[in-house]
Amino acid sequence: MYWYRQRQGQTMTLIVFTSSLSKPDYGDSDSNKFSANKTVPERGYLTVNNVESDDSAVYFCLWNQSAERDDMSNAPHLSVSFFVLCLAVTILGKSVVQTPPDLLKKEKEFAEIECSHKVQNYDVIQWYKQSQSIMDLQLMGFLNIGSENKETAFENKIKLKGDGGNNGTLIINDLTLTDSAVYFCAAYYTVLRITSV
Secondary structure, eight states: OEEEEEOTTSOOEEEEEEETTEEEEOTTSOTTTEEEEEEETTEEEEEEOSOOGGGOSEEEEEEOTTTTSOOOTTSSSEEEEOOEEEEEETTTOOOEEEEOSEEEEOTTOOEEEEEEEOOTTOOEEEEEEEOSSOOSOEEEEEEETTEEEEOGGGTTTEEEESOSSSEEEEEEOSOOGGGOSEEEEEEEOOOOOOOOO
16 A cells, blocks of 8 residues: 655655555655554554644545456457545545456456546546556556646546546556556646736
């Protein structure tokens, strides 16, 4: 289970990696600021200690359901799995639901993943990919008030459907082994800044 934090206008940063089989790995994060607990594979917790205004952010809990499965790279089927996303805004506790929790597909088929929430005024749904070979999160594209916006690298690979407000669907076409990865969505609201010169 991975815990990420994304402050407004910034990229995601990894807070801690947890496993039910070992101690939490905080990397460069302050283990006094955060405490993580994971005693069983299905569940884990993150605590932000001594909360300050600087801690206001979007916190992501990413759980790889297929981590304990055998390596599927030599199997005749393609494993397209993704994390269950737990999206929590400090104090507000808002959530995004992503379904299905995992997919097993054959090559040349397509995969469809849905994202939904009931948070008022949220008008953007983003889709990310994290493959085993590239641990950084790749933005694939986003929906904004029904408008589909795809990153160049995924232009011909994906289709985005939905209103971008309360729902969005990611469709990955013509699956290959390179599409075996972790996929997840994130929802937020548009920030408009007006400055005078």
